[in-house]
Amino acid sequence: MLWKWPTPLHEGRLVRRYERFIAEVQLGRTLVRAHCVNPGRMEGMVVPGARVWLSEAPGRHLPWTWELMEFEGRLIGANTSLPNKLVGEVLRQGLLPGLHDATAVHAERVFGRGHRVDFLLQHARGDHYVEVKNCHLVYPDGCGYFPDSVSERATGHVEALTRLVKKGIPATVIFTLLRDDPILLRPSAFHDPRFAAAMRRAVKAGLTARAIRLLPSIEGIDFGGEVRVDVSGSDVKQSKLWSAHYDLTSGWERKDGKFAGRALR
Numbered sequence: 001m002l003w004k005w006p007t008p009l010h011e012g013r014l015v016r017r018y019e020r021f022i023a024e025v026q027l028g029r030t031l032v033r034a035h036c037v038n039p040g041r042m043e044g045m046v047v048p049g050a051r052v053w054l055s056e057a058p059g060r061h062l063p064w065t066w067e068l069m070e071f072e073g074r075l076i077g078a079n080t081s082l083p084n085k086l087v088g089e090v091l092r093q094g095l096l097p098g099l100h101d102a103t104a105v106h107a108e109r110v111f112g113r114g115h116r117v118d119f120l121l122q123h124a125r126g127d128h129y130v131e132v133k134n135c136h137l138v139y140p141d142g143c144g145y146f147p148d149s150v151s152e153r154a155t156g157h158v159e160a161l162t163r164l165v166k167k168g169i170p171a172t173v174i175f176t177l178l179r180d181d182p183i184l185l186r187p188s189a190f191h192d193p194r195f196a197a198a199m200r201r202a203v204k205a206g207l208t209a210r211a212i213r214l215l216p217s218i219e220g221i222d223f224g225g226e227v228r229v230d231v232s233g234s235d236v237k238q239s240k241l242w243s244a245h246y247d248l249t250s251g252w253e254r255k256d257g258k259f260a261g262r263a264l265r
Contacts, residue, residue: 004220009053017046017252034064037079041261043148044246077178083134115160129171139242144182158198165206175211185211190239
């Protein structure tokens, strides 16, 4: 197994996602507030009554963290701080061809105009920059779509890496899919057309785009191999229809009782 939970997870039922970074969960007879480590709209994942699993870290202001959820019969990772740790393990264990022979793997390195890359790999042939992006959204066509809302930050990262590869410096974006079913990864032209266009330009300039499955379980997370990345474009009209189906189970409840992160259309 690639990674094991440090302590056993606790099963509960999701009540609501509140103020973006808080999830209220029923654990037995107790209603608890858990840290929701996901800045996006979590399209389709905010399902009241869904089975979820929390980790516990006593002593913190919010001692619980939302780690997993059951969605349409399968487990999906909900904690977006995990993918970087997991990709770090994948790189250190040499599980990705072409990136397997690094002599050193350094996390969080500053480059260019104040940008920070997730990993800098050192090879005998030179440095290699690696950025990690997490995707949870899979539509009925079996493809994962990233992002599920506008992400100026992600676009900025891709554009910075594009400037590197144009100088002849190798760089890779690794999309992580914390679920077992995606057959392909696509930048979502519906959710963020600017990001999708930036990815097309980046790949044309020489940026490598890869995607990996990370398979969650109650015991831990395992490596599930690679899936292909297609930056050629996606069907915006079809994505709009699929997204509309998930609108009522996306976003978060605000203090005023209204919802944020919905009605993308």
